[in-house]
Amino acid sequence: MTVLREMGQRARAAARVLATTSSEQKNKALTEAAALLESRLDEVLAANALDMAAASGLSAAMRDRLLLTADRIAGIVKGLREVAALPDPVGRVLAEWTRPNGLKITRVSVPLGVIGVIYESRPNVTADAGALCFKSGNAVILRGGSDSFHSSMILTDVLREGLERAELPRDCIQSVPTADRAAVGEMLKMDDCIDVIVPRGGKSLIERISAESKIPMFKHLNGICHTYIEKTADFDKARRVVLNAKMRRTGTCNATETILIDDALKGSLLPLVIDDLIKAGCEVRGDETVQAADPRVLPATEEDWDTEYLAPIVSIRAVSGVDEAIAHIAAHSSHHTEAILTEDDSAAEKFMNETDSAVVMKNASTQFCDGGEFGMGAEIGIATGRLHARGPVGLEQLTTFKYKVTGDGQIRA
Numbered sequence: 001m002t003v004l005r006e007m008g009q010r011a012r013a014a015a016r017v018l019a020t021t022s023s024e025q026k027n028k029a030l031t032e033a034a035a036l037l038e039s040r041l042d043e044v045l046a047a048n049a050l051d052m053a054a055a056s057g058l059s060a061a062m063r064d065r066l067l068l069t070a071d072r073i074a075g076i077v078k079g080l081r082e083v084a085a086l087p088d089p090v091g092r093v094l095a096e097w098t099r100p101n102g103l104k105i106t107r108v109s110v111p112l113g114v115i116g117v118i119y120e121s122r123p124n125v126t127a128d129a130g131a132l133c134f135k136s137g138n139a140v141i142l143r144g145g146s147d148s149f150h151s152s153m154i155l156t157d158v159l160r161e162g163l164e165r166a167e168l169p170r171d172c173i174q175s176v177p178t179a180d181r182a183a184v185g186e187m188l189k190m191d192d193c194i195d196v197i198v199p200r201g202g203k204s205l206i207e208r209i210s211a212e213s214k215i216p217m218f219k220h221l222n223g224i225c226h227t228y229i230e231k232t233a234d235f236d237k238a239r240r241v242v243l244n245a246k247m248r249r250t251g252t253c254n255a256t257e258t259i260l261i262d263d264a265l266k267g268s269l270l271p272l273v274i275d276d277l278i279k280a281g282c283e284v285r286g287d288e289t290v291q292a293a294d295p296r297v298l299p300a301t302e303e304d305w306d307t308e309y310l311a312p313i314v315s316i317r318a319v320s321g322v323d324e325a326i327a328h329i330a331a332h333s334s335h336h337t338e339a340i341l342t343e344d345d346s347a348a349e350k351f352m353n354e355t356d357s358a359v360v361m362k363n364a365s366t367q368f369c370d371g372g373e374f375g376m377g378a379e380i381g382i383a384t385g386r387l388h389a390r391g392p393v394g395l396e397q398l399t400t401f402k403y404k405v406t407g408d409g410q411i412r413a
Helices: 002-018 023-039 041-053 060-066 070-085 124-135 146-165 182-187 203-212 235-247 269-279 288-293 302-306 322-332 345-354
Strands: 093-098 104-111 114-119 139-143 173-175 196-200 225-229 256-262 283-286 313-319 337-341 359-362 399-406
Touching (some): 002 114, 002 173, 002 182, 023 070, 023 124, 023 146, 041 060, 041 070, 060 146, 070 124, 114 124, 124 146, 124 173, 146 173, 256 269, 269 283, 269 288, 269 313, 283 288, 302 313, 313 322, 322 337, 322 345, 337 345
Parallel strands (some): 114 196, 256 313, 283 313, 337 359
Antiparallel strands (some): 104 399
């Protein structure tokens, strides 16, 4: 597509300008965009209403991801201002040393360049990704899902108007102006214009991008998150945390999808946890031990242990201890977020050391896995791979580095 090629070229030119833009100018663009979003609230809600009207066939969880309300837009505004208030990650001296021959070597943080973000349904990603890429000195090309097309386009327009008010190129932030799925394939070939791809979406989207992309990517895989209730867990604490981890927002990637519970608790805490979840409107599926604890529990299949429900459904399995919990997670997790609920520090240390996921928690809800909750302002996604970035991807993770070497006429023997 010619239009995408032209967008890539404009983004490359904008990235060169942005790489040396002052923090003050970047912050002005973001605060102006925040004020504009407040003033254009009705326009944004109207655009989102168009998307919602066309999304009648989507699941309740997907419609919840798509929906914008005045409160959610206020959250986006708050996020833009928080990103503006964060320290600029560009130009930081990461390390410096002087060699015996007098060469002074400095490692300095620099932007990645041009980032392509491909995502589904959630229009708030438009603002979060646009702001984070921009503040970290990167130009960005956004390709939102067809479901959120109208919402994403107006949010992009707000961000671009903020750039203009700060006397910066509007092309620092661009959105693909078509819902045609072919645009994704074209973006994945643009390795001459785009330096990194960040995908956010379901398993099929991630698999497609992994198979087709010629560009390095931060993989944001699905969130098959686990909460393990160890035998020493405090009952009140565990019930409160489990209910929040599953039911606060069931359609987010940090929602717990599988609960593991120690066999020792099958006659005491397990029935209470099941009852809490069912009363909150959650369907519970379990193994034989869990089914025996409550007749309302449906039988779990092997497929359940590998499923991201994104809905008020949870699978529960009884395990013999921390080793079996770790083994289950190793076999079924997407390496996103796992939590242990325990009063035994040694069990917690073993779990957190041996569980190979981007984020591991002790006595806290998995729904805290979020860039904003980590004090990063916002996030562009949760990276579940191992290279460059892992966990919430914020400003710091959207930079790389270069070496500056200063000499005084030295030559190498």
